[in-house]
Amino acid sequence: MDPAISQYLLYVLVLAVVFGAAAQFTRFCLLGGMSSYMGSRDGGRLAVYLGAIGVAIVVTTLVQWFAAIDLDQTQPPYRTADFAWGRYLIGGLLFGAGMVLARGCPVRSLVRSSQGHLQALVAIVVMAAAAYAMTRTSLFQTAFLPWIGGLSVDLAAVGIQHQDLASLVGGGPIVSLFFAAVLAVILLLVSWRWLSLRGNGLAWVGIVLIGSAVGLGFWVTGGAPGQAADMASMMEPMPQEGMGTQSFTFSAPLGDVVYFLRNPSNLSVITFGVVAVIGVFFGSLASALVRRDFQFSVPRGVGEWLRTVIGALMVGVGAVLAMGCTIGHGLTGVSTLALGSMLSLAAIMLGAWAMLRIEHRVAKRSERAGLVGSTG
Numbered sequence: 383m384d385p386a387i388s389q390y391l392l393y394v395l396v397l398a399v400v401f402g403a404a405a406q407f408t409r410f411c412l413l414g415g416m417s418s419y420m421g422s423r424d425g426g427r428l429a430v431y432l433g434a435i436g437v438a439i440v441v442t443t444l445v446q447w448f449a450a451i452d453l454d455q456t457q458p459p460y461r462t463a464d465f466a467w468g469r470y471l472i473g474g475l476l477f478g479a480g481m482v483l484a485r486g487c488p489v490r491s492l493v494r495s496s497q498g499h500l501q502a503l504v505a506i507v508v509m510a511a512a513a514y515a516m517t518r519t520s521l522f523q524t525a526f527l528p529w530i531g532g533l534s535v536d537l538a539a540v541g542i543q544h545q546d547l548a549s550l551v552g553g554g555p556i557v558s559l560f561f562a563a564v565l566a567v568i569l570l571l572v573s574w575r576w577l578s579l580r581g582n583g584l585a586w587v588g589i590v591l592i593g594s595a596v597g598l599g600f601w602v603t604g605g606a607p608g609q610a611a612d613m614a615s616m617m618e619p620m621p622q623e624g625m626g627t628q629s630f631t632f633s634a635p636l637g638d639v640v641y642f643l644r645n646p647s648n649l650s651v652i653t654f655g656v657v658a659v660i661g662v663f664f665g666s667l668a669s670a671l672v673r674r675d676f677q678f679s680v681p682r683g684v685g686e687w688l689r690t691v692i693g694a695l696m697v698g699v700g701a702v703l704a705m706g707c708t709i710g711h712g713l714t715g716v717s718t719l720a721l722g723s724m725l726s727l728a729a730i731m732l733g734a735w736a737m738l739r740i741e742h743r744v745a746k747r748s749e750r751a752g753l754v755g756s757t758g
Contacts, residue, residue, distance in 0.1 A: 383649050384611075384614035384615070384617070384618060385614075386607075386610040386611045386613070386614040387611045387614050387615060387618075387622055389607060389610075389611070390602065390603075390607045390608060390610070390611035391611075391652065391654075391657050393602045393607050394599070394602060394603075394654050394657045394658060394661070395657050395660070395661045396661075397595045397598055397599055397602065397630075397658075397661070398595075398630075398657060398658045398659075398660070398661020398662050398665060399661045399662075399664060399665035399668070400591050400595055400665060401591070401592055401595040401596075401630065401658075401661070401662055401665060402492070402493065402496075402661060402662035402663060402664065402665025402666040402667075402668075402669070403591075403665040403666060403668060403669040404587070404588040404589075404591040404592045404595075404665075404669075405489060405490075405493050405588070405592060405662065405665075405666060406493050406496070406497070406665070406666040406669035406670055406673075406675070407584060407588055407669050407673060408430045408584070408585050408588030408589065408592070409427060409430070410430055410431065410434065410489070410490070410493070410588065410592060411427065411431070411486060411487070411489075411490040411493075412428075412431045412487065412708045412712065412730075412731070412734070413481050413482060413485075413486060413487060413490065413708075413734055414427050414486075414490070415427040415428030415429070415430065415431050415432075416428060416731065416734055416735065416738065417738060420735070420738060420742075425575075425576030425577070426576055426577045426582070426585075428576065429572070429573040429574075429575075429576035429577035429585075430573070430577065430585055430588065430589055431708075431712070432569045432572055432573050433569065433570060433573035433574075433577070433586070433589040433593070434588075434589050434592040434593040434596075434713060435569050435593070435712065435713055435716055435717070436565075436566045436567075436568075436569035436570040436573065436593065437566075437570075437589055437590055437592070437593025437594060437597075438592075438593040438594075438596040438597055438713045438714070438716070438717040439562050439565055439566040439569070439593075439716065439717045439719075440562070440566050440593070440597070441593060441594050441596070441597025441598065441717075442562075442596065442597040442600055442629075442717035442718065443558075443559065443562040443563075443566075443597075443717075444597070445597050445598070445600050445601045445604075445605075446600070447555075447559070449601055449604075449605050451600050451601060451604040451605060451627060452604065452627065453546075453600065453604075453627070453718045454544050454546075455626070455627060456600075456604075456626070456627045456628055456718065457624070457625075457626040457627065457628040458628075458631070458634075458705050458706065458710075460545075460546075460714075460715045460718045460720035460722065460723055461544040461545055461546045461549070461718060461720050462544070462545065462722075463536060463537040463538040463542060463543055463544060463545065464534055464535075464536060464537075465534060465535045465536075465537050465545050465721070465722060466533065466534040466705070466722065467533060467534060467535060467722075467725065468530050468532075468533020468534060469530055469533070469534070469703050469704055469705060470704055470705075470711075470722050470725045470726040470729060471725065471726075471729045472530065472533075472700075472703060472704075472729075473699075473700045473701065473702070473703030473704025473705070473726065473729075474700070474704045474711075474725070474726040474727070474728070474729025474730040474732075474733060475700070475729050475730075475732060475733035475736075476696050476699060476700030476703065476704075476733065477696065477697055477700030477701050477703075477704055477707060477708075477729075477730050477733065478700075478729065478730040478731060478732060478733025478734035478735075478736075478737070479693075479696060479733040479734065479736065479737040480692075480693045480694070480695070480696025480697040480699075480700055480733075481693065481697050481708070481730075481734060482693065482733075482734050482737035482738055482741065483689050483690070483692055483693025483694075483696065483737065484505045484508075484509070484689075484690055484693030484694045484696075484697055485501065485502070485505065485690065485693070486502060486505065487632075487697065487707055487708045487709075488506065488509055488632035488633070488636060488697065488701070488707055488708075488709075489632055489662065489707075489708065489709055490502075491503075491505045491506045491509065491694075492506060492632070492659065492662050492663050492666060493662075493666040495663070496663050496664075496666040496667035496670055496676075497666070497667075497670045497675050497676050497677065498670075498676050498677050498678040498679060499679050500678070500679065500680045500681070501679075501680070501681045501686070501687075501690055504687070504690055504691070504694070505690050505693070505694040505697075506636070506694075507694075508690075508691050508694035508695055508698065509636050509694045509695075509697050509698040509701075510636035510637060510639055510640050510698070511640065511698065512694070512695050512697070512698025512699050512702075513633060513634055513635075513636040513637035513640075513698045513701065513702055514636070514637035514640040514641060515637075515698075516637065516698065516699060516702035516703075517634050517637040517638075517702055518637055518640075518641055522702065526703065530703065545720055545721045545722055546558065546718060546719040546720055546721070547561045547719045547721065548561055548719065550721060558719065561719055562719060565719070573589070592713070593713070595630065596629050596630055596709075596713045596714050596717055597629070597717060599628065599629030599630055599654075599714070600627060600628070600629050603625075603626065603627050603628050603629065603654060604627035608625070608626075608627065611625065612625050612626075618650065620648070620650040621650065622650050622652075622653075623638075623650055623651050623652075623653050624638065624653030624654055624655060624656075628654055628714075629714040629717075630658055630709050630710070630713065630714055631655065631658075631706055631707060631709055631710025631711075631714055632655075632658070632659065632662075632701075632707050632709055632710065633698075633701030633702055633704075633705070633706055633707045633710055634655060634701075634702060635653065635654075635655020635656060635658060635659050636655075636659060636698070637702075638651070638653050638655045638656050638659075639655075639656050639659050639660075642656050704726045704729070704730075705722075705726075706723060706726055707730075708727075708730060711723040711724075711726040711727050711730070712727045712730070715727075
């Protein structure tokens with residue numbers, strides 16, 4: 383492997399390890415935050431997620447502004463003129479409902495598996511297998527593309543070349559900077575209200591680290607390290623896969639990990655996503671060991687295992703359909719101000735909210751049935 387490519391992947395690994403460690407010690411999880419808020423109106427954990435989005439927007443905007451990174455040409459193409467609303471909505475809803483059943487999204491499952499939770503490890507394996515099937519086989523083209531491909535709008539047909547907020551209103555860099563500032567301030571103020579600095583300093587450190595890792599991911603891939611690696615890759619007999627301006631996402635990359643494990647001698651298939659998944663796992667593991675949070679656990683009951691598998695399948699398929707996850711769209715995509723990412727994140731949250739409500743009602747009915755049975 384060329385030294386420029388090795389250096390590039392090393393930068394990615396460092397960012398991923400930091401991301402994983404911060405995700406572990408902050409208990410970073412959209413689902414956990416939503417569940418806590420819906421159950422007891424405790425917004426502290428949700429504030430970590432929203433705050434990380436705010437920081438990601440700030441850092442990504444600074445990277446774009448000062449390093450001249452072109453966010454109109456990313457992998458995946460967040461700002462594309464093809465507004466695939468069907469994929470964003472259907473994939474997001476499926477992902478959101480699935481992550482409730484699976485007890486976590488891909489990142490949370492990675493973190494929990496590094497802490498000794500066998501259920502989370504099984505969820506990751508199933509999510510990865512589903513993502514592999516959707517991205518590396520003909521499953522998507524034959525089963526999904528024929529009907530979901532038409533659920534999109536070509537913005538270029540009405541003179542809009544990109545789907546970021548500034549482009550949608552016909553604005554330029556200054557307008558983009560304005561939108562970024564307003565959105566970041568709103569998210570950070572909401573997070574500050576729910577999670578004050580006093581007594582929560584470590585959580586805010588994690589928020590800054592996670593959001594910064596996302597923004598710096600764009601610099602690594604679209605700046606000097608990524609450009610050098612891209613040039614070196616073009617000179618290789620087998621060009622490195624997955625090059626291009628990008629940052630953290632954990633949907634298709636799980637499938638990339640499976641593909642790498644099937645071709646371990648082919649170093650050209652080591653993508654940003656493969657390194658990100660590995661780095662997050664080991665970063666989280668290191669944090670768990672330091673904080674003594676590692677505890678081996680195995681869920682009981684066939685029902686819990688079945689629920690995990692079904693939910694993980696929904697997450698894997700939904701993430702690829704939506705072209706992103708709670709990180710890929712929620713942090714990375716939203717940090718580019720892409721409307722599709724915002725729609726997808728809203729769909730994910732709606733799907734999760736609906737499934738949480740269903741679970742709550744089922745639990746209430748079971749509780750009432752138990753009380754009636756004990757009384758009888």
